[in-house]
Each structure stands twice: as C-alpha cells, then as structure tokens.
Amino acid sequence: VSATGRSPADVLIDGETIAAVLAPGSTLLGHDLAASVDRVIDATGKYVIPGGIDAHTHMQLPFGGTSASDTFETGTRAAAWGGTTTIVDFAVQRAGERIQDGLAHWHELAAGNCAIDYGFHQIVGGVDADSLAALPGLIDDGVTSFKMFMAYPGVFYADDAQILRAMQVAADTGLLTMMHAENGPVIDVLAEQLVAAGNTDPYFHGVARAWQMEEEATHRAIMLSHLTGAPLYVVHVSAKQAVEQLAWARDNGQNVFGETCPQYLYLSLEDQLGASSEEWGAFEGAKWVCSTPLRSKHEGHQHHMWQALRTNDIQMVSTDHCPFCMKDQKTLGFGDFRAIPNGIGSVEHRMDLMYQGVVTGQITLERWVELTSTTPARMFGMYGKKGVIAPGADADVVVYDPAGHTSIGVDKTHHMNMDHSAWEGFEIDGHVDTVISRGKVVVDDGTYLGSPGDGRFVKRGLSQYLV
Numbered sequence: 001v002s003a004t005g006r007s008p009a010d011v012l013i014d015g016e017t018i019a020a021v022l023a024p025g026s027t028l029l030g031h032d033l034a035a036s037v038d039r040v041i042d043a044t045g046k047y048v049i050p051g052g053i054d055a056h057t058h059m060q061l062p063f064g065g066t067s068a069s070d071t072f073e074t075g076t077r078a079a080a081w082g083g084t085t086t087i088v089d090f091a092v093q094r095a096g097e098r099i100q101d102g103l104a105h106w107h108e109l110a111a112g113n114c115a116i117d118y119g120f121h122q123i124v125g126g127v128d129a130d131s132l133a134a135l136p137g138l139i140d141d142g143v144t145s146f147k148m149f150m151a152y153p154g155v156f157y158a159d160d161a162q163i164l165r166a167m168q169v170a171a172d173t174g175l176l177t178m179m180h181a182e183n184g185p186v187i188d189v190l191a192e193q194l195v196a197a198g199n200t201d202p203y204f205h206g207v208a209r210a211w212q213m214e215e216e217a218t219h220r221a222i223m224l225s226h227l228t229g230a231p232l233y234v235v236h237v238s239a240k241q242a243v244e245q246l247a248w249a250r251d252n253g254q255n256v257f258g259e260t261c262p263q264y265l266y267l268s269l270e271d272q273l274g275a276s277s278e279e280w281g282a283f284e285g286a287k288w289v290c291s292t293p294l295r296s297k298h299e300g301h302q303h304h305m306w307q308a309l310r311t312n313d314i315q316m317v318s319t320d321h322c323p324f325c326m327k328d329q330k331t332l333g334f335g336d337f338r339a340i341p342n343g344i345g346s347v348e349h350r351m352d353l354m355y356q357g358v359v360t361g362q363i364t365l366e367r368w369v370e371l372t373s374t375t376p377a378r379m380f381g382m383y384g385k386k387g388v389i390a391p392g393a394d395a396d397v398v399v400y401d402p403a404g405h406t407s408i409g410v411d412k413t414h415h416m417n418m419d420h421s422a423w424e425g426f427e428i429d430g431h432v433d434t435v436i437s438r439g440k441v442v443v444d445d446g447t448y449l450g451s452p453g454d455g456r457f458v459k460r461g462l463s464q465y466l467v
C-alpha cells in the first residue's frame with residue numbers, strides 16, 4: 001500500500017535498501033524469487049506499508065520541573081513495536097543558550113541509543129541576535145525546521161516581534177517554521193484566575209486553554225507567515241476553528257500546513273472531566289493534560305478534525321509524544337493543574353489508532369499511509385529514502401495484519417516508559433506483525449530483535465512539500 005494506491009506485490013530487500021517491487025510470481029534473473037533470497041516473510045492477506053514516521057516526539061524533554069519519561073532508547077523501541085521506523089524529535093535551545101550547543105546536546109542524548117532512525121527539529125526557545133544568526137547553519141546540519149512557541153511565557157515563549165524576525169530568516173533560507181499556536185499570556189491569566197477561584201483539578205487545564213486562543217494564535221501566525229513569505233507548519237492542532245484558519249490560508253494560496261494528533265481525534269475534555277480512579281480521584285484527569293488541550297465533544301472538534309484529514313486541510317498526524325508518569329511527575333500538579341507536566345505518550349500506538357480510521361471508514365487505506373508516513377517524509381525533507389516502498393528507498397517496511405487484534409493497556413501492549421497509558425482499554429482491529437528498519441527485522445510477530453544504536457541520524461533536506 002502506498003499513498004497513491006494498492007496492489008499485490010513482492011518487495012525485495014537487499015541489505016538496507018529496497019531493491020525492487022515486483023509483481024507476484026516474478027522471477028529474479030530467471031530464478032524463482034523465494035529460492036533466491038535469504039529469507040521470505042509471508043505477508044499474504046496483510047498490508048505491506050512504508051514504516052511510520054512520527055515527526056513530533058519529545059524523548060527525555062526537560063519540561064514542567066521534570067523530564068519526559070521515555071529516553072531515546074525506550075521511546076524509539078516502543079515506536080518500533082508500533083510500526084514507526086523514524087521519529088523527528090525536538091532539540092532544545094533555551095533563552096541565553098546557543099543553538100549549536102542545544103543541538104549538540106540532543107545528538108549526545110540520541111546517538112547510540114535509538115532503535116530506529118531519527119532526525120531533529122530545532123526548538124528556538126530564545127530568539128536573539130545570536131540564535132537568529134545561527135538558524136541558517138541548521139540546514140547544513142540536516143535540521144531544516146524549527147519550532148517556536150506562542151505559548152508557555154517564561155519557558156519557550158516568543159513574542160510577535162521575535163517570531164517576525166525568525167520567520168524573515170526562514171523566508172530567506174528555506175527553513176520550515178513550526179508553530180505552537182496558543183496565546184500563552186492570555187491562557188496564563190485565565191489559569192491563574194481559575195486556580196484563585198479554587199478550580200485546581202486537571203480538567204481546568206483545558207478550560208484555561210480556550211479554543212479562542214488557539215484560533216487567534218493560529219491566525220496571527222498565518223498573517224506573520226503571509227507578511228514574511230515564510231511557510232508555516234502548525235503543530236498539534238486541536239480546535240476546529242484553528243483548522244478553519246488553516247483552510248482559509250490555504251485557499252488564499254499560502255504555504256500553510258497543519259498536523260493533528262490521535263488524542264484530538266479520539267479523546268475529549270469531557271473524558272478528562274469524567275475521569276476518576278480509586279488511586280487518584282479526580283486527579284486521574286492529569287493523564288490527559290497536554291497542550292493544546294483535549295477539546296469539548298459538544299463543540300464537534302473531533303468530527304471536524306477527521307474531516308480535515310480527508311480534505312487535506314490537515315496534512316499529517318504525529319503524536320507529540322511527551323510522556324510523564326503519574327507518580328512523581330504528573331503529581332507535581334496535585335492541587336494546581338498549572339504544575340502538571342504537559343504531555344501524552346502515544347508513540348507506540350499512532351499507526352494502530354490511525355488505522356481505526358480506515359476500519360470505521362473515515363479515511364482510506366492510502367490516506368492512512370499518506371498521513372502517517374509519506375507526507376511526514378515529504379514535509380520534512382526525507383522522501384525517497386523514507387515514506388515510500390520503492391527501489392533505492394531505505395528498507396523501512398511494516399507488515400500490518402488487518403485481521404489481527406491489539407489490546408492497549410499498561411499490562412497489555414505497552415513498551416513506553418510510563419506507569420499508565422493514555423489509551424488504556426482501547427481495542428484495535430489490526431496488528432503490527434513485522435517491522436523492518438533499514439533492512440533489519442526489529443519486530444518479528446511479538447519478538448523484539450532490535451538493539452539500541454540500530455537507529456541512525458537522518459540528515460534531512462528542505463521540505464519537499466512546498467511549491
């Protein structure tokens with residue numbers, strides 16, 4: 001299955017690359033194919049797809065007074081289990097730090113530890129003369145996109161003037177600007193007022209992060225993109241009004257793109273409000289504290305988001321994998337939702353969760369591959385090597401069994417370093433049977449065969465999605 005069609009075929013892998021995609025029954029230099037190769041993986045009745053590309057992860061991100069609980073080792077192994085063979089993680093530069101140092105540190109964290117291939121985006125948490133001057137050099141480093149934050153004042157926040165200057169550099173160089181589009185200063189006031197009034201439960205995180213402030217920030221980013229000519233990629237879009245902004249900008253001919261995440265397709269603010277457990281009481285809702293937040297199901301965001309995946313108003317699905325345990329991590333915000341580390345862990349389940357959209361008739365099989373692999377590869381300058389099964393491409397291949405079944409839960413399918421699952425109880429029609437990462441079988445129907453260091457840094461080119 002590719003982004004453009006499906007057909008019965010044999011895929012021939014030689015070393016780390018795809019050698020050929022052949023009609024069933026083809027011979028190799030006159031010899032029967034099966035007799036000429038070292039190993040045959042029988043995928044009869046199953047889908048053979050390019051390995052998943054999760055273009056938004058935060059392994060071991062220092063954030064919210066702690067660090068994301070998956071290391072590059074545990075997080076990439078979990079990704080492999082779930083049929084993802086490439087991640088693009090975010091290297092961090094904070095205000096006062098050098099971009100080069102932040103990137104070098106991320107290379108140190110990842111090198112030798114990853115089970116699958118990995119690339120980096122650069123978080124620019126401090127826009128100043130120094131970091132602006134360093135941005136163009138990222139292209140030679142194979143880091144061709146950078147993220148700024150209109151949210152999180154005092155942490156990664158950039159004001160409009162800083163965003164303008166960084167976008168001007170992006171427009172000049174071809175770097176792709178990624179934006180966390182939420183009006184942080186307004187959200188922080190709303191959050192402060194909620195807490196002052198005694199509304200401290202996790203649910204109020206989503207109340208404070210009003211959709212109006214996602215729509216507004218998305219619009220502001222779009223206009224700055226229009227003004228500067230810098231293409232814009234809005235991360236973790238959850239509000240239908242933000243999608244409408246993206247659609248409007250695209251209809252105006254702008255190079256504006258959006259990503260959503262499984263949590264915004266399946267989970268709602270009401271799920272979070274209703275969550276309660278013996279262990280945590282209403283604090284159970286902390287498991288789903290992420291930004292942008294889960295949105296109300298009464299406002300129709302989830303439905304609109306699926307539609308946007310069909311109409312291409314939203315181009316791709318990443319996880320924003322940013323896991324925190326309840327114990328000693330999420331509990332930092334017990335009694336004050338503002339101190340709950342933001343993030344959900346999903347890197348293991350994205351391919352399965354999105355396949356459910358095929359099962360329920362919301363997206364086609366081809367669109368599933370496009371949203372989870374092919375477009376991420378094109379958007380972030382990896383296509384040809386990644387995102388496609390074709391001669392010369394890296395042999396990143398997943399055999400997916402539509403007749404299989406996957407039960408998600410901490411005591412079931414769970415390899416992420418978390419003490420809970422945000423997806424507990426989800427039953428998946430389908431199963432990741434075999435995962436091949438650059439020619440090596442890393443998951444073989446329930447057995448893990450990979451090792452840390454299998455994964456290599458992917459030097460990315462400029463986006464291949466831009467016209």
Ligand code: URP
Pocket residue numbers: 058180236289290291292320322342343344
């Ligand atoms: O809740 C989230 N999204 N945590 C990770 C940081 C970010 O904003 O992507």
Ligand code: ZN
Pocket residue numbers: 180235236291292
């Ligand atoms: Zn963000």
Ligand code: ZN
Pocket residue numbers: 056058320322
């Ligand atoms: Zn993120």
